[in-house]
Amino acid sequence: MATATSVVPDLAWTKKISSPHELADYRQALLAGMDPDAPCIRVCCGTGCKAVGSLDVLEAMKAAVAAAGVDVKVMPEVKRTGCHGFCSRGPLLTFQPQGLFYQRVTPGDAAEIIQKTAVGGELIPRLLYKPPGAKEPIAKVGDIPFFAKQTKVVLQRVGRIDPFDIRDAIAAGAYEGLAKVLSGMTPQQVIEEIKTSRLRGRGGAGFPTGIKWESCAAQPGRHYVICNGDEGDPGAFMDASVMEGDPHAVLEGMAIAAYAMGSDRGFLYVRLEYPLAVQTLAAAIRQAEDLGLIGRNIMGTDFSFRTSISTGAGAFVCGESSALMSSLEGKVGRPRAKYIRSTEKGFRDSPSNLNNVETYANVPAIILRGGPWYTSYGTERSAGTKVFSLTGNVHNVGLVEVPMGTSLREIVYGIGGGIPNKKELKAVQTGGPSGGCIPIPSKFLDINVGFGKLAEIGSMMGSGGMIVMDENTCMVEVSRYFINFLVEESCGQCTPCREGLTRMKETLTRITVGEGREGDIEMLEEIGTFTNSFSLCGLGTSAANPVLSTIKYFREEYDAHIHDKKCPAGVCKPLFYYEIDPETCTGCGLCRKRCPAAAVEGEKKKPHTIHQELCIKCMECYRSCKFDSIRIK
Numbered sequence: 001m002a003t004a005t006s007v008v009p010d011l012a013w014t015k016k017i018s019s020p021h022e023l024a025d026y027r028q029a030l031l032a033g034m035d036p037d038a039p040c041i042r043v044c045c046g047t048g049c050k051a052v053g054s055l056d057v058l059e060a061m062k063a064a065v066a067a068a069g070v071d072v073k074v075m076p077e078v079k080r081t082g083c084h085g086f087c088s089r090g091p092l093l094t095f096q097p098q099g100l101f102y103q104r105v106t107p108g109d110a111a112e113i114i115q116k117t118a119v120g121g122e123l124i125p126r127l128l129y130k131p132p133g134a135k136e137p138i139a140k141v142g143d144i145p146f147f148a149k150q151t152k153v154v155l156q157r158v159g160r161i162d163p164f165d166i167r168d169a170i171a172a173g174a175y176e177g178l179a180k181v182l183s184g185m186t187p188q189q190v191i192e193e194i195k196t197s198r199l200r201g202r203g204g205a206g207f208p209t210g211i212k213w214e215s216c217a218a219q220p221g222r223h224y225v226i227c228n229g230d231e232g233d234p235g236a237f238m239d240a241s242v243m244e245g246d247p248h249a250v251l252e253g254m255a256i257a258a259y260a261m262g263s264d265r266g267f268l269y270v271r272l273e274y275p276l277a278v279q280t281l282a283a284a285i286r287q288a289e290d291l292g293l294i295g296r297n298i299m300g301t302d303f304s305f306r307t308s309i310s311t312g313a314g315a316f317v318c319g320e321s322s323a324l325m326s327s328l329e330g331k332v333g334r335p336r337a338k339y340i341r342s343t344e345k346g347f348r349d350s351p352s353n354l355n356n357v358e359t360y361a362n363v364p365a366i367i368l369r370g371g372p373w374y375t376s377y378g379t380e381r382s383a384g385t386k387v388f389s390l391t392g393n394v395h396n397v398g399l400v401e402v403p404m405g406t407s408l409r410e411i412v413y414g415i416g417g418g419i420p421n422k423k424e425l426k427a428v429q430t431g432g433p434s435g436g437c438i439p440i441p442s443k444f445l446d447i448n449v450g451f452g453k454l455a456e457i458g459s460m461m462g463s464g465g466m467i468v469m470d471e472n473t474c475m476v477e478v479s480r481y482f483i484n485f486l487v488e489e490s491c492g493q494c495t496p497c498r499e500g501l502t503r504m505k506e507t508l509t510r511i512t513v514g515e516g517r518e519g520d521i522e523m524l525e526e527i528g529t530f531t532n533s534f535s536l537c538g539l540g541t542s543a544a545n546p547v548l549s550t551i552k553y554f555r556e557e558y559d560a561h562i563h564d565k566k567c568p569a570g571v572c573k574p575l576f577y578y579e580i581d582p583e584t585c586t587g588c589g590l591c592r593k594r595c596p597a598a599a600v601e602g603e604k605k606k607p608h609t610i611h612q613e614l615c616i617k618c619m620e621c622y623r624s625c626k627f628d629s630i631r632i633k
Contacts, residue, residue, distance in 0.1 A: 016290070016291060016292030017291050017292045017293065017299055017300070018292070018299065018300035019299055019300045019301075020179035020180070020182050020183045020299050022299070022300075023170070023175060023176075023179050023293075023299060024179070026170065027170050027171060027173075027176075030167055030170060030171040031171055034171065036097065037097055038076075038077070038097075039075070039076035039077070039095065039096070039097070039118065040076055040077045040078075040079060040095075040096045040097075041061060041076045041077070041078045041079070041093055041094070041095055041096075041113075041118070042079055042080075042081045042084075042093060042094045042096065042159070042160070043057055043058045043061060043078065043079070043080055043081065043091070043093045044081060044082075044083060044084040044090060044091065044092050044093065044159065045058060045080040045081065045082070046081075046082050046083030046084070046087075046241055046244055046245060046276075047083070047237070047240060047241075047244060047274075047276055048083060048087035048090055048237075048398075049083070049084075049087070049090035049091045049092060050276070052090050052091055053091055053106070053107070054090060054091035054092075056107045057091045057093070057105050057106065057107055057109075057110065058078065058080055059107075060107035060108075060109075060110035061078045061093070061110045061113070061114070062078045063110065064110040064111045064113070064114040065078055065114060065118075067111070068114055068115070068118075068119065075114075075118065076095070076118050079162050080162055080164075081158075081159050081160060081161060081162060081163070081245065082158045082159055082161075082163050082241065082244045082245020082246060082280075083158060083159060083241040083244060083245050083399055084158075084159040085146075085147070085150075085155070085158075085159065085241075085398045085399040085400060086103070086129075086144075086146055086147070086396065086398045087397055087398040087399065088395070088396060088397035088398060089103035089104060089129060089396075089398075090103070090104070091104065091105045091106070092104070092105065093105055094141055095117065095118075098140070099140045099141045099142055100117070100123070100139055100140060100141075101128070101129055101138070101139065101140060101141045101144060102124070102127040102128070103127060103128070103129050104127070105127060109124070109127065112124060113127075123139055125137060129144055131144075131145065131395075131417060132395050132417050132418060132420070145414060145415065145417070146396045146398065146400075146415055146416075146417070149402070149410065149414050149415045150400055150401050150402060150415065151377065151385055151401060151402060151403050152385070152401050153362060153365050153374075153377070153384065153385045153401065154242060154249070154358055154361045154362055154385065154387050154401060155241075155242070155245075155246075155387060155399070155401045156365070157169065157172050157173070157174070157245070157246045157249065158241060158242060158245030158246045159245060160172060161245075161246065163244060163245055163246060163247055163280045163283075163284070164280060164283050165287075166248065166284065166287035166288060166291065166293075169246070169248040169284075173368075174246075174248040174249065174252060174364075175248065175252050175288075175293050175364075176364070176368055177252055177256060177363065177364030177365070177366075177367035177368045178252050178255050178256055178259075178293070178298070178299075178364070178367075179299065180367055180368060181256055181259055181367060182259070182298065182299055182301050182303060185367075187217065187259060187260045187261070187262065188260075190256060190259060190260040190367065191210055191213050191214050191217065191260050192210070193210075193366060193367060193370065193371050194209055194210035194213060194260070194363065194366060194371070195208070195210030195211065195214070195371070196210075196370075196371025196372065196375070197210070197366045197370075197371035197372075197374040197375060197383060197384070198371070198374070198375055198383035198384075199359065199362055199363075199366060199374065199383065199384060200382065200383070200451060201355055201356065201359050202355075202356055202357075202358035202359045202362070202386065202387075202463065202464070203228055203319075203355065203356035203358075203359065203463050204431070204432075204460070204461070204462045204463050204538070205538065206382075206451040206461070209355060209359055212343060212353060212355075213257060213260050213261055213353060215341070215343040215344075216261050216343040216351050216352070216353040217260060217261040217262060219343060219344055219351035220351075221350050221351055222263075222264075222265070222350050222351075223258075223261045223262055223263035223265075223350065223351045223352070223353070224263060224265055224266065224267065224346065224347045224348070224350055224351070224352040224353070225254050225257050225258045225261065225263045225265070225266040225267075225305075225307075225352075225353050226266065226267050226268075226269060226324070226325065226328070226346075226347060226352055226353065226354040226355075227250060227254055227266070227267070227268045227269065227354075227355065227356070227357060227360055228269055228319065228321070228324060228354055228355065228356040228357070229243055229268055229269055229270040229271065229274070229277065229356070229357050230269055230270065230271050230312050230318050230319045230324060231271060231274075231319070231356075231357075231463060232271065232314070232315075232316040232318075232319050232489075233432030233433060233462065233463060233465040234432070234433060234465070234482075234485065235389060235391040235392070235465050235467050236389050236432060236463060236464065236465035237389045237399065238357075238358060238387040238388065238389050238399065238463065238464045238465075239356060239357035239358060239463070240271075240274050240276075240277050241387075241399050242357050242358060242361050242387070243270065243274065243277035243280060243281055243357055244274075244276045244277050244280050245280075246361070247277075247280045247281045247283075247284035248284050248288065249360075249361040249364060250268070250281070250357055250360050250361050251281075251284055251285065251288055251294060251307065252363070252364045253359075253360030253361055253362070253363035253364055254266050254268075254305075254307060254360050255293075255294060255298070255305050255307075256363050256364065256367060257353060257355070257360065257363065258305040259303055259305070261351075261353055263305065263353075264304050264305055264306065265305070265306055265307070266305060266306070266307035266308075267307065267308060267309075267310055267328060267347075268281055268307060268308070268309045268310070269310050269311075269312055269318075269324055269327070269328055270309055270310070270311055270312065271311070271312050271314060272311040272312060272313060272314055273314055278309060278311060281309055282309060285307060285308070285309070294306070294307060310328055312324075312327055312333070313327075313333075315327070315333050315489065315491075316433075316485075316486075316489035316539070317333060317334070317335065317489055317490065317491045317537070317539055318333040320335045320537050320538055320539060321342055321346075321354045322335045322336040322338070322342060322346075322537070323335045323336075323491065323537070324354065325342060325346050325347045325352060325354070328347055329347065329348065332491075333491070334491045334493050335491065335493065335536055335537035335538075335539070336536075337536060342354060356463065358386075358387055358463075358464070362374075362384060377403040377404065378403050378404030378405050378450070379404055379405040379448065379450055381450060381451060381452045382404035382405060382450030382451045382452070383404060384403070384404055385401050385402060385403050385404065386401065386402065386403075386404055386449070386461070386464060387399065387400070387401045387464055388400050388401075388402070388411065388464045388465070388466045389464060389465055389466065390411065390412075390415070390416050390466050390468070391465070391466070391467050391468070392429075392466075392467040392468035392469055393419055393420060393423065393425075393468050393469055393470035393472075393473070394412060394416040394417065394418070394419060394420070394468040395416060395417030395418055395419070395420055396415065396416045396417040397416075400415050400416075402415070402449075404448075404449065404450045405448040405449065405450055406448065406449055407445070407446050407447065407448055407449070408428055408438070408440070408444065408445055408446070408447055408449060409445045409446055411449065411466065412425065412428065412445075412468055416468065419468070419470050420470075421470075421623075423470035423471050423472065424441070424470060424471040425440050425441060425445075425468065425469075425470060425471075426439075426440065426469050426470055426471050426473055426475075427439055427440055427469045427473065427475065427553075427554075428440060428466060428467070428468055428469065429459075429465075429466070429467040429469065429478070429546070430449075430454055430459050430460065430461060430462065430465065430466050430467075431454070431459055431460035431461055431462030431463075431465065431542075431545070432462045432463060432465045433482040433485050433486055433489075433543075433546065434460070434462065434486070434538075434539065434542035434543055434545055434546075435454075435459050435460050435462050435465070435542075435545055435546070436454075436457070436458040436459030436460065436545045436546065436548070436549030437459070437469070437475060437478060437546060437549045437550050437553065437554070438454075438457060438459055438549075438553075439553035439554065444457060449461065458545065458548065458549040458552060458553075459545065459549060460542065460545070471569070472569050472570060472571070473569055473571070474512075474557065474567055474568075474569040474570075474571035474572055475550040475554040475557050475569075476508065476511055476512055476550070476554075476557055476558055476561050476567075476572070477512055477567075477569075477571050477572055478546065478550065479508055479546045479547045479550050480505065480508035480509060480511075480512055482546040483501055483504050483505045483508060483543070483546065483547060484505055486501050486539065486543045487501045487502055487505050489539070490539065490540070490543075491539075493536060494534075494535055494536040494537075494540060496530060496531045496533075496534040496535045496536075496540060497531060497535040497536065497537075497539065497540030497543060500527050500528070500530060500531035500535075500540075500543075500544070501531065501540075501543055501544075503527055504524055504527055504528065504531075504544065504547055507520050507523060507524055507527075508524070508547070511558065511561045511562060512561065512567075512572040512574075512575075513572070513574050513575075514561075514565045514572075514574045514575050516558075516561050516562035516563075517562065518562070520558075520562060521551060521555065521558050521559075521562070524547055524551060525548065525551060527544070528544030528547045528548045529544070529548070531543055531544045532544045532545070532548070557569070561575060568632070569632075570619075570622070570632035573617045576617070576632050576633060577610075577612055577615065577617070577632075577633050578610055578615060578617065578621060578622060578630055578631065578632065578633070579610065579630075579631045579633045580600075580607065580608050580609060580610055580621075580629055580630060580631070581629045581630075581631055582607035584627050584628065584629040585602075585607040585608055585627065585629040586605065586627055586629075587602060587603065587604055587605040587606040587607060587608060588605075588626070588627075589602070589604055589608070590624050590625065590626065591608060591620075591621035591624055591625055591630065592608060594620040594621060594623075594624045595618075595620055595621055596616070596618060596620065597614050597615060597616045597618070598614065599611045599612075599614035599615040599616070600621060
């Protein structure tokens with residue numbers, strides 16, 4: 001039995017690459033040893049799929065290939081990759097070159113997959129993806145709307161390469177941008193190309209990247225290039241997936257930035273809660289140094305750039321640039337006032353450029369294809385593409401990349417597949433805990449997602465978190481949740497943030513337990529406006545956004561909580577109860593079987609009732625009823 005060399009031949013480079021031309025030769029040697037038509041099974045081993053057993057699937061697939069028998073001439077290579085993006089369908093794998101897609105695979109499926117699909121060319125229907133409401137499943141990746149409607153720049157290699165094998169990345173084009181820079185571009189030409197692209201920082205603030213680089217390059221002294229991988233927004237995993245799936249894109253982007261700014265030293269600041277990202281980055285740095293693509297005299301030139309990883313302790317505030325640099329120095333991670341910019345005095349009081357993971361990952365493609373190519377995507381104010389983590393009450397939870405200016409409708413319904421369980425879409429929360437909640441259905445469903453448009457309606461794009469909420473979401477509780485998160489994560493250094501958030505948390509908690517008072521809404525608006533206006537850093541100046549936006553667009557829910565002592569969504573337990581509608585109840589008994597507190601009683605085929613003194617409001621009856629007979633009162 002032979003295993004196909006579908007991705008990377010066993011070709012090692014025995015010495016450091018001494019020139020950009022030599023890198024091209026190595027890439028051609030790798031490509032020459034590949035058969036693009038050779039079969040390959042790519043198993044997603046990103047954090048999401050890994051959490052549901054993809055590593056076991058990977059080993060089971062390898063074992064199934066080994067046990068297939070000597071009568072099979074060519075068997076597919078089985079390789080691990082980073083996140084494919086379709087996180088709600090994991091563990092998942094794809095067959096290349098056919099482009100077949102299998103989802104929710106178990107180790108027990110491995111032998112059948114090899115025998116039926118790899119050997120016999122037969123599809124396994126139960127492992128195919130079927131869109132909500134569709135009659136037939138879809139076999140190929142390119143035909144699945146979740147993938148077909150995306151435009152990948154940052155994620156172009158994520159899910160295609162083994163992040164622990166630099167040969168895989170080089171064969172797919174890694175370090176081509178850096179080679180182009182070192183082949184004759186001046187630092188100023190690099191900066192001008194980034195300025196032409198209109199790339200803006202993807203960490204949330206959206207500051208023009210080229211202008212930031214130019215400002216840093218103009219300062220005297222030693223320069224530092226820092227990557228912010230301290231992604232802390234609840235429900236956000238964009239940067240993690242890039243670091244885990246294509247670490248070389250980040251390293252190459254940092255190296256290009258260092259060349260443009262005259263830096264020889266870089267740091268990757270990564271959350272300690274991202275162990276897989278730390279592993280892939282560490283392996284990537286080691287392999288890139290061995291090949292002479294990072295470190296001293298890169299590709300035989302006078303340019304040197306050494307980078308290392310520093311892990312943060314998980315403080316959300318360390319995502320703020322000055323707090324991050326303080327933590328990087330070994331001090332307490334606290335923000336400082338911005339009257340002196342970090343491009344002038346940042347890390348170790350030296351000129352420092354800090355961008356987030358996604359920003360750096362955009363750079364190599366811009367250098368290779370040019371700034372005008374990049375501006376062909378997106379809008380005038382928001383060029384390029386953006387990676388979002390789409391989570392919440394949506395069919396297709398996962399990682400998506402779309403051109404800036406794509407509408408919320410296209411993201412939620414076109415890519416996300418809409419809302420499960422025939423529920424209505426109520427709101428979309430963008431920008432993490434400091435973002436706003438956009439009311440839907442409304443005209444906002446067709447708003448173009450970008451830096452300016454979201455800010456105009458009281459939200460923000462942030463780093464790219466997008467949480468979809470259905471009709472059973474309580475907007476008051478959503479506000480309380482995010483404010484509680486920010487209270488815990490605030491550094492407590494400035495009074496507006498420290499005291500303002502605490503008072504808002506206390507008030508929102510009272511409202512959700514039925515103790516809201518007249519004037520609470522006005523007080524929340526006053527405190528929130530003050531907090532946003534006078535806090536020290538970006539955390540504080542946007543912290544009240546969830547409260548202010550939900551009051552603006554969902555005030556009736558606040559009024560119901562305060563005046564009627566009711567939670568219309570049925571979330572705040574002291575403010576609602578369940579009741580069975582006798583007119584629509586068929587007496588099927590499903591709610592009675594599912595109730596863990598034995599609070600439902602009734603005879604078969606006759607209307608049931610709920611004993612309120614026994615009901616624990618767990619929602620099991622509400623979720624299980626097929627006739628919509630459970631009412632929230």
